[in-house]
Amino acid sequence: DTGVSQNPRHKITKRGQNVTFRCDPISEHNRLYWYRQTLGQGPEFLTYFQNEAQLEKSRLLSDRFSAERPKGSFSTLEIQRTEQGDSAMYLCASSSDRGSKPHEQYFGPGTRLTVT
Amino acid sequence: SQQGEEDPQALSIQEGENATMNCSYKTSINNLQWYRQNSGRGLVHLILIRSNEREKHSGRLRVTLDTSKKSSSLLITASRAADTASYFCATALSGGYQKVTFGTGTKLQVIP
Numbered sequence: 752d753t754g755v756s757q758n759p760r761h762k763i764t765k766r767g768q769n770v771t772f773r774c775d776p777i778s779e780h781n782r783l784y785w786y787r788q789t790l791g792q793g794p795e796f797l798t799y800f801q802n803e804a805q806l807e808k809s810r811l812l813s814d815r816f817s818a819e820r821p822k823g824s825f826s827t828l829e830i831q832r833t834e835q836g837d838s839a840m841y842l843c844a845s846s847s848d849r850g851s852k853p854h855e856q857y858f859g860p861g862t863r864l865t866v867t
Numbered sequence: 868s869q870q871g872e873e874d875p876q877a878l879s880i881q882e883g884e885n886a887t888m889n890c891s892y893k894t895s896i897n898n899l900q901w902y903r904q905n906s907g908r909g910l911v912h913l914i915l916i917r918s919n920e921r922e923k924h925s926g927r928l929r930v931t932l933d934t935s936k937k938s939s940s941l942l943i944t945a946s947r948a949a950d951t952a953s954y955f956c957a958t959a960l961s962g963g964y965q966k967v968t969f970g971t972g973t974k975l976q977v978i979p
Binding site: 784786791792793794795796799807809842844852854855856857858859860861 | 871898900909910911912915955957959966967968969970971972
């Protein structure tokens with residue numbers, strides 16, 4: 752169990768550019784979540800995958816945001832035409848619906864996005 | 868928007884003292900979870916309490932849940948400097964949804 756990993760850890764981009772983040776969940780976990788966290792706030796849910804199917808999406812996930820999880824393994828979160836308001840920490844988490852703790856989410860270290 | 872609100876927003880105590888944090892939420896839940904976040908280890912799951920449970924213990928942690936008042940509390944006993952972190956409650960709604968909604972957090976400082 753190597754934990755959830757996210758890449759890159761930091762991303763600085765200019766307004767209007769597209770960015771893509773990657774999340775590698777714990778290998779046996781079939782559920783994957785994306786959250787966004789701004790300074791002084793708790794994480795806000797963006798979207799959730801069960802295997803490769805995207806089952807829930809927040810209204811926070813505008814048309815500029817898209818997430819994929821091909822083959823039910825790693826996931827990518829793309830933000831198109833970035834805006835300064837997109838600056839935040841983007842967190843990925845994974846969990847398993849099997850075992851004794853189906854609701855326990857394991858979080859990655861996050862990708863900090865700064866839009867200039 | 869945040870479903871849970873933690874109280875207090877910030878708490879400073881001496882090492883060895885107990886720390887109590889409260890969380891209030893708005894809608895019916897399936898379970899409530901507490902997480903800790905610090906710069907060194909990121910966001911870590913601490914404990915989960917289901918809607919049909921009233922109290923749960925894990926090491927120095929004690930969580931209570933009052934569904935009639937839509938509130939929960941987290942008690943950390945015999946605090947240590949390493950407990951310094953932000954603590955968040957997170958609620959999972961009834962109905963099989965997997966979305967977890969985090970509160971605004973309590974920032975705890977334990978002074979050695």
